[in-house]
Amino acid sequence: MRKARIKAGNLKRKVDITLKANAPREVNTEKVAQILQGAMQEFLVHGYAGTSMDRVAGTAGVSKATVYSYFEDKEALFVALVERLAQTEFQMIFDDKLIQGKPEDVLRRIARSLLNEIFSNPDYLTFMRLMIGESGRFPNLAKTFINNITKPAIERLTHYLENCPELKVPDPEASARIFLSSLVHHIQLQEAMYAKEIIPIESDRIINTLIYLLLGKKE
Amino acid sequence: MRKARIKAGNLKRKVDITLKANAPREVNTEKVAQILQGAMQEFLVHGYAGTSMDRVAGTAGVSKATVYSYFEDKEALFVALVERLAQTEFQMIFDDKLIQGKPEDVLRRIARSLLNEIFSNPDYLTFMRLMIGESGRFPNLAKTFINNITKPAIERLTHYLENCPELKVPDPEASARIFLSSLVHHIQLQEAMYAKEIIPIESDRIINTLIYLLLGKKE
DNA sequence: GTCTATAGATCGATAGAC
DNA sequence: GTCTATCGATCTATAGAC
Numbered sequence A, B: 001m002r003k004a005r006i007k008a009g010n011l012k013r014k015v016d017i018t019l020k021a022n023a024p025r026e027v028n029t030e031k032v033a034q035i036l037q038g039a040m041q042e043f044l045v046h047g048y049a050g051t052s053m054d055r056v057a058g059t060a061g062v063s064k065a066t067v068y069s070y071f072e073d074k075e076a077l078f079v080a081l082v083e084r085l086a087q088t089e090f091q092m093i094f095d096d097k098l099i100q101g102k103p104e105d106v107l108r109r110i111a112r113s114l115l116n117e118i119f120s121n122p123d124y125l126t127f128m129r130l131m132i133g134e135s136g137r138f139p140n141l142a143k144t145f146i147n148n149i150t151k152p153a154i155e156r157l158t159h160y161l162e163n164c165p166e167l168k169v170p171d172p173e174a175s176a177r178i179f180l181s182s183l184v185h186h187i188q189l190q191e192a193m194y195a196k197e198i199i200p201i202e203s204d205r206i207i208n209t210l211i212y213l214l215l216g217k218k219e
Numbered sequence C: 001g002t003c004t005a006t007a008g009a010t011c012g013a014t015a016g017a018c
Numbered sequence D: 001g002t003c004t005a006t007c008g009a010t011c012t013a014t015a016g017a018c
Helices: A027-046 A053-060 A064-070 A074-089 A103-120 A122-134 A139-163 A172-192 A203-215 B027-046 B053-060 B064-070 B074-089 B103-120 B122-134 B139-163 B172-192 B203-215
Strands: none
Touching: A027 A053, A027 A064, A027 A074, A027 A122, A053 A064, A053 A074, A074 A122, A074 A139, A103 A122, A103 A172, A103 A203, A122 A139, A122 A172, A122 B122, A139 A172, A139 B172, A172 A203, A172 B139, A172 B172, A172 B203, A203 B172, A203 B203, B027 B053, B027 B064, B027 B074, B027 B122, B053 B064, B053 B074, B074 B122, B074 B139, B103 B122, B103 B172, B103 B203, B122 B139, B122 B172, B139 B172, B172 B203
16 A cells, blocks of 8 residues: 555565554655656657656656656556556446437437547547557557457447347447447548548538448438 | 758758769669668657667668768658658559449458558558657648548549449448548557457458448348 | 767666755 | 756767778
8 A cells, every 4th residue: 555656566675664654645646646647748749759757757747756756667657647548537438328219319429429529638639649659569558448448339339239129230240340430530530630631521421421321311 | 963862951052063973873862762761660660759860770771870961850751751651652542453343342342452451561550550650740741641542542432432323322422431441440450459359350240341331232 | 972989968767865 | 755966878960080
């Protein structure tokens, strides 16, 4: 419980002198949160290699030595940050109330909710960029992203498509992936890669066409 | 013609002493190609910030000073490399002979061709990763990518869907984007982000479902 | 035209004062 | 527990020999 050194194993031999601890040590979690906040600002914008620990410390408002007292090294800080973001900050799972009503409305709500979540939070886009950009050098972080964000979304939509009596898709899982991939990649192109300045298109056309293809309904 | 300093403007005042040039100066283009080859290996793997000019020079088999004699700085080298790759190396445009025959066969050929191009060249995946990862810091390179690779593919498939009498999609452009985005993002997840180890799926299921959705045909 | 050698800045990480 | 000061390595970029 003491000395919240991340990157378990290889801990300093501070062993069992936990007795006689001084004061309630709730300040630590504040400092950790402060550091992670600074780390997020820097890593999201400049990437792993482009971020210096000096700037992280500066943005966090602490000294560099303090950063190193909570995180073993730069890589451990980066991993801790990304895992936290993937587990708590950025989610793509849709609420229960979204999947009620006519299939057409449900699919449109899901699509709009997904796009809105990304649009309303600028960091979301940057986080996706970071994950893809660093996936070659941090495969485990990419897998964390898949496990916590991509997988639940696919499974949830697949389950809905499977159990929706109105629509008869031969392969619900493939259909779910197509639905989500189209939307995510659409945002990736239009917003993250500035395609909206070159080959613009309204998101609603993508949504409407997806719904039309899945339901065979004109609208 | 002499002194192929990239990043025009700000040229060294070597002006017009082009007379009395020594020997046929075809060696320069070789050196440039050599440097770009080394730069590709390094930048594709380590990203922009993660790549050092020392390593570029080493991999290219020349001295660092030679690199700087052909490219003004690290950024100019990176931009020159990416523009060259986007214009010549990596293409996603489909051959004319792909779009002949039954729509179902055409769409399947296009999809297979796209996936095969990415699968057969490991650098393609890394290049996509690099473009997305650096798009925040190099917006113009992202636009080059869109202009040279994404835009032609979308336009080509849109044109085919528009003029194909057998299939009646209400929005050919949106349909074309959905078709391509599904495939590209599928590869991005499965291969670049290791989703195939967590939520595997055969590419043919994606392809078949896309064709089914567009044609309304069971297969 | 290409090299070696090096300048000057910044990097990750730590020692020691308080 | 947090700071300042600093180390050694590495970075971009260049000067000068040949």
